[in-house]
Amino acid sequence: MSTQAIESLSEDTVRRIADERDEPEWLLETRLNALSALETAELPDVIQTPGRRWTDLEALDFESLVDPLNQSDATERTVGDDEVVVLPFTEAFDEYGDVIEANFGSVLDPEHNYLTALSVALFTTGTFVYVPEGVDVEDVTVRAEMNSRSLFSQTLVVAEESSSVTILESIESGDSEAAASEGVDGDRYFSNLVEIAAGENANVQFGSLQNLDDDSYTYSLKRGVTDTYATLDWIESNFGSKLTRSDVETELNGDGSESQIVGTFFGTEDQHFDINARVWHQAEHTTADLVTRGVLDDVARSVYEGVQDVGNDAWNTSSYQRENTLMLSDDAEADASPKLIIHNHDTEASHSATVGQVDAEDLFYLESRSIDSHTARNMLVEGFFVPVLEEIAVDEFRDDVEELVFERLQ
Amino acid sequence: MATLEINDLHARVAEEDGERILRGVDLTVESGDIHALMGPNGSGKSTLAKVIAGHPAYEVTGGEVLLHLDEEDVADIDAELDDEDYHWELLELEPNERAALGIFLGFQYPAEIEGVTMTNFLRQALNAKADEREELFEDEDEESAEADDDEGYETSPMEGPADDGEIGVAEFQEILSEKMELLDMDEKFMQRYLNAGFSGGEKKQNEVLQAAMLEPAVAVLDEIDSGLDIDRLQDVSKGINALRDEQGTGVLQITHYQRILDYVEPDHVHVMLDGEVVKSGGAELAEKLEDKGYDWVREDAFETA
Numbered sequence: 001m002s003t004q005a006i007e008s009l010s011e012d013t014v015r016r017i018a019d020e021r022d023e024p025e026w027l028l029e030t031r032l033n034a035l036s037a038l039e040t041a042e043l044p045d046v047i048q049t050p051g052r053r054w055t056d057l058e059a060l061d062f063e064s065l066v067d068p069l070n071q072s073d074a075t076e077r078t079v080g081d082d083e084v085v086v087l088p089f090t091e092a093f094d095e096y097g098d099v100i101e102a103n104f105g106s107v108l109d110p111e112h113n114y115l116t117a118l119s120v121a122l123f124t125t126g127t128f129v130y131v132p133e134g135v136d137v138e139d140v141t142v143r144a145e146m147n148s149r150s151l152f153s154q155t156l157v158v159a160e161e162s163s164s165v166t167i168l169e170s171i172e173s174g175d176s177e178a179a180a181s182e183g184v185d186g187d188r189y190f191s192n193l194v195e196i197a198a199g200e201n202a203n204v205q206f207g208s209l210q211n212l213d214d215d216s217y218t219y220s221l222k223r224g225v226t227d228t229y230a231t232l233d234w235i236e237s238n239f240g241s242k243l244t245r246s247d248v249e250t251e252l253n254g255d256g257s258e259s260q261i262v263g264t265f266f267g268t269e270d271q272h273f274d275i276n277a278r279v280w281h282q283a284e285h286t287t288a289d290l291v292t293r294g295v296l297d298d299v300a301r302s303v304y305e306g307v308q309d310v311g312n313d314a315w316n317t318s319s320y321q322r323e324n325t326l327m328l329s330d331d332a333e334a335d336a337s338p339k340l341i342i343h344n345h346d347t348e349a350s351h352s353a354t355v356g357q358v359d360a361e362d363l364f365y366l367e368s369r370s371i372d373s374h375t376a377r378n379m380l381v382e383g384f385f386v387p388v389l390e391e392i393a394v395d396e397f398r399d400d401v402e403e404l405v406f407e408r409l410q
Numbered sequence: 411m412a413t414l415e416i417n418d419l420h421a422r423v424a425e426e427d428g429e430r431i432l433r434g435v436d437l438t439v440e441s442g443d444i445h446a447l448m449g450p451n452g453s454g455k456s457t458l459a460k461v462i463a464g465h466p467a468y469e470v471t472g473g474e475v476l477l478h479l480d481e482e483d484v485a486d487i488d489a490e491l492d493d494e495d496y497h498w499e500l501l502e503l504e505p506n507e508r509a510a511l512g513i514f515l516g517f518q519y520p521a522e523i524e525g526v527t528m529t530n531f532l533r534q535a536l537n538a539k540a541d542e543r544e545e546l547f548e549d550e551d552e553e554s555a556e557a558d559d560d561e562g563y564e565t566s567p568m569e570g571p572a573d574d575g576e577i578g579v580a581e582f583q584e585i586l587s588e589k590m591e592l593l594d595m596d597e598k599f600m601q602r603y604l605n606a607g608f609s610g611g612e613k614k615q616n617e618v619l620q621a622a623m624l625e626p627a628v629a630v631l632d633e634i635d636s637g638l639d640i641d642r643l644q645d646v647s648k649g650i651n652a653l654r655d656e657q658g659t660g661v662l663q664i665t666h667y668q669r670i671l672d673y674v675e676p677d678h679v680h681v682m683l684d685g686e687v688v689k690s691g692g693a694e695l696a697e698k699l700e701d702k703g704y705d706w707v708r709e710d711a712f713e714t715a
Contacts, residue, residue, distance in 0.1 A: 360466065365521035367505040368463050368514075369531075369620065370539035376506075379534065383525025383603075 006062050006118075011035065013068050014121050021090045021124070026101055030110060034120040037111040044113050044245065046274060047303045047337055054303040054335055055245060055274040060217060062118075065150055065189040071124040072148040074174060080139040084165060085130035089154070092128040099130055103158050107195035107251075108223040115219045115245075119152045119191040126154035126193075131163040131202070139396075140167040146212065147174035149184045155194040159202040159230075166205040168397055169194075172240070173213035187242075188216045196224035198232045200254065207235035207397045211404060214271065216241045223249045226257035228283075235392055238265040238273055239404045247276040252286040252314075262391045263292035263323075264401055266408050267300030267332070277321075278307040281314035281344075290321040293388045295381055296332035297408075304336040308351060312343045321351040326384050328358065328377070378409040412441040412483050412512060412627035414462070414660065419473035421461045428469065431457045433685035435473070441483075441627050441660040444650075446671055446696055448664075449682035450704050455664045456518060458682070459632045463515035464505035475500040477511055482658075483627055486540075487547045495547055510542035512627030514659075516617040516634050523604040528616075531604045532586065532623055536577050539624060589622040592652055594645045610637035618649035621659070628660040629653060635670035647673030668700035681707050 014035050018028040046055040079086045085096060092100060110120035127142050144153065159165055171190065190212060198204045204224070212218060218241045224232045234248045250259035261277040279288040290306050308319040325334040336353035358380050366376035385405055392398045414437075421432040431454045439445050449455050461468050462475055477498045484491060500508050509515075523531075590597060593615050605613050614634050621629045631650065635643060651674055653659040663674065671679075671693065679695040680687045683704065688711040689695070699707070 359521070362521045362523055364463075364465055364505060365517065365523070366531075366535075368509055368517075369535040369624065370506050370509040370542050371535055372506045372538065372542070373504070375534070375538065379526055379531075380523065383523060386525030386603075 006066050008066065008068060009035065009038070009121070016069065017122060017124060022093075023090075024093055024097055024101070027104070030105060031121045034110040034117040037117040038114060038121070041111060041114040041117045044115060044247070047305055047335060049335060054301070055243070055272065057115075057245065060189075061187075062189075065187060065217065066118070066122070067149040068122045070148050071122075071151050073125045073144055073146055073151055073153075075125055075127075075142065075144040077127060078139070078141045079137070081135075081137040083132065083135045084137045084140065085128065086140050086142070087128050089126060089128050092130075096128065096130055099158055100128060100156065103195075103197050104156055105195075107197055107225050108193055108221065112221070115191065116193060116221060119193050119219070120154065123152040123154040123191075123193070125151065126156075127169075129155070129157040129165065129167060131157075131159040131165045133160040133199075134162050135160075136164040138166050140165060142167065142169040144169065144171045145174040146171065146188070146190055146216070147184075148188075150189040150191075152191045153193070155192075157194070157196040157204060157206065158199075159197065159204045160199045162201045163199065164203040166207075166394060168207040168209070168394065170209040170211070170400070172211050173216060186215065188212075190216055190218040190241075192218070192220040192222075194220075194222040196222075196232060198224060198226045198230035198257075200227040201229040202227070203231045205233045205235070205394065207237070207392070207394060209237045209239070209397070209400055209404075210244065210246075211240035213240060214242050214269065217243045219245050221247045221249070223251075224259070225251045225253050226259060228254035229256045230254055231258045233260040233393075234262065235394075235397060236261065236263045236275075236277075237401050237404075238275065239408070241271065243272040243274075245274040247278070249278040249280075250288070251280045251282060252288065253282050255283045256285045257283065258287040260289040260391065261291070262388055263294070264385060264388055265292075265294035265302060266405055267294070267302060268297045268408055269300065270298070271300045273300075273302040275302065276305045279309070279319070281308070281310045281317045281319060283313065284315040285317075286314060287318040288320070290323075291388055291391055292323040293326075293385055294324075294334075295326045295328060295384065295405075296334060297328040299329070299331045301333045303334070304353065306338045306351065306353070308340050308349060310342045310344050310347050310349070314344045315346045317344060317347040317349070319347065319349040323353040324384075325355045326358065326381065327355065328381070381405070381409060411480050411658070412660065413478040414439045414513070414628045414662075415474075415476040415478065416462070417474045417476070419458070419461065419475060420471045421457060421468045422471055424467055424469040430471075431468070431685055432461065435682075435685070435687055437662075437680060437687050439628055439660045439662050442654060442658045443677045444654055444661045444663065444674060445678045445680060446663050446665060446676040447680050447682060447687075448666070448696065448699055453682045454685040455682050456632050459515055459630045459662075459664060462500065462508075462630055463513060464500070464503070464508050470501055477513065477627070479512070479627070483512065484547065487543065489548050491547060506538065506542060507546060509624070510539045510546060514621045514624055514626035514629040516621060516629060516631035518632040518636065520605050520613045520617055522606045522608070524606050526604045527600070528602055528604055529600045532620070533577065533582055535620070535624060536582070540577070585623065589619055592622070593619055593649045595619060611639060611642040614638055614646055615642065615649070618646050618653075621653055622649060622657075625657050626659055628662065630662045630664070632664045633666065634663065635665055635667060643670060644673060650674045668696055671696050683708055683711060
């Protein structure tokens with residue numbers, strides 16, 4: 001399959017983006033390579049069931065969605081501690097050029113697929129986070145607002161030996177009037193690539209909260225690798241957008257390393273979520289825990305794929321996966337596909353997925369205690385999210401998720 | 411003094427060709443009285459309990475379920491009341507409205523609800539009851555004006571209801587501690603999720619606790635004594651007696667066993683067979699059933715029929 005060529009894309013476009021940002025030569029080359037990879041790169045695989053391709057990425061009209069030279073965002077980065085570096089790439093090249101060059105693209109191959117290549121060729125925003133050896137910081141926040149028709153974001157996190165960091169990012173649509181005055185209306189596209197290198201014994205938590213307006217299509221691939229004894233925990237929350245394709249992946253490359261991927265989503269109206277969580281056990285004594293819960297109302301749809309891949313050398317692996325989707329409407333649709341691939345028998349593993357409706361007996365129980373049916377249903381939905389919220393160690397993030405769940409239940 | 415009056419109640423399972431289960435039940439329960447409803451499996455006891463509470467799995471095909479209230483049952487209501495406010499046809503009301511009027515169903519198998527703490531649930535229920543009562547009894551011309559802001563709730567139940575003066579935190583805690591002590595329940599219960607992972611006995615204690623908190627006019631307790639060890643049976647019995655003695659609740663207790671009746675002495679005993687109440691009597695009737703089973707009741711019923 002070849003994806004349509006985008007006319008506004010040319011070597012010239014990419015050079016202009018790199019020039020404006022005063023980027024080093026190696027990055028320009030990386031971008032140009034990504035650009036030429038577009039000719040052969042494929043769109044990400046999507047789940048197919050008989051007679052149905054759940055997420056039709058091919059239907060995305062990139063020609064009208066992608067406007068590379070007019071990207072605009074307002075991004076606020078806060079850091080609790082000045083031992084950690086949190087900068088836009090443009091401000092980081094001078095001092096940290098070597099670290100960036102050594103790590104950029106090492107975790108997430110820019111040419112992984114069509115959408116990653118497009119994103120690397122065109123990104124104009126994003127964040128470089130560098131946590132030097134032994135540094136421990138809790139509150140790094142990155143709050144981004146998208147103000148253009150398309151926006152490509154690239155984030156690189158390098159956590160050195162025995163460092164510890166919690167990073168919370170959020171993405172929302174900017175003021176719609178401001179966008180309209182810039183001539184932005186109709187469908188929009190947000191692309192978000194995140195790569196994380198968790199060094200030996202490092203501890204990284206990365207939470208992402210997507211709440212874009214319902215005219216937005218979004219693609220997000222977040223990928224991390226763990227060195228020996230490293231821990232990498234992800235929280236991936238999707239509430240907004242018309243269509244979201246989200247992939248969160250960890251390669252457990254170091255002995256004794258661990259990863260948890262916690263996901264939440266809540267779809268209303270005709271929202272579509274394609275949620276993916278994957279982990280590769282490639283060393284001994286590694287542990288993975290994939291927990292996702294989502295709610296669908298109206299005619300919203302979700303498709304979930306979870307993969308636990310236990311490699312030949314992954315002795316003494318522990319790997320758990322569970323996904324639950326709660327349907328609030330007869331017209332909502334969900335498909336779930338938890339996959340467990342085991343190449344090493346020394347593994348303790350479980351995987352499960354359920355799709356169900358609000359339990360009628362639970363509802364009646366609450367109603368029989370004077371609680372009206374609407375409130376009772378909402379209590380059950382909020383209760384449904386609690387087991388995943390309990391996995392979220394960051395209070396601030398948990399509060400934000402609760403708030404968004406609450407908003408959607410009104 | 412409230413009265414629950416059931417007249418010629420017929421109900422069937424709410425599906426195509428659903429089984430007819432209740433075939434003309436007549437039963438009256440007055441507040442302050444304890445009634446035991448006994449009968450063999452499949453006679454319709456649990457169905458009766460659920461139909462009174464408004465369970466959607468059953469369709470009522472005939473009869474009425476009336477709740478009559480008097481002044482003391484509406485002492486909390488400020489609005490001006492007319493005769494209609496004292497007499498309700500429960501079959502026309504939603505389950506939560508029936509509950510707000512003072513009907514409590516103690517479940518044989520209480521639902522386990524993950525993610526909703528006991529504290530949160532009980533406060534939500536108490537406030538919902540107060541709100542719902544206000545709505546049920548308010549003057550009709552006020553009703554339409556308030557209909558708009560009827561949707562949803564103002565705060566997340568995760569955070570607990572807003573402290574809008576209905577039931578203050580301190581008052582709530584005080585009442586709760588007192589009731590829990592009576593039932594010999596540990597305060598740690600309140601931080602647990604509603605019935606989730608509770609033992610059979612803990613669930614039944616919790617049903618009685620909820621009845622104590624909600625202060626119903628009539629509590630229908632469906633096999634509240636099943637699966638209890640003797641200590642817990644005594645705790646639960648103490649709780650049921652307190653409902654009657656302290657709150658004047660009328661109790662309709664569905665049971666298979668004489669055992670609980672040693673601790674909760676019934677004023678009236680009824681026997682249900684094939685979807686009807688076929689015999690009523692005093693406490694001695696339960697003892698006779700314990701000794702002789704139900705066959706003689708069936709024979710009696712046949713003879714008179």
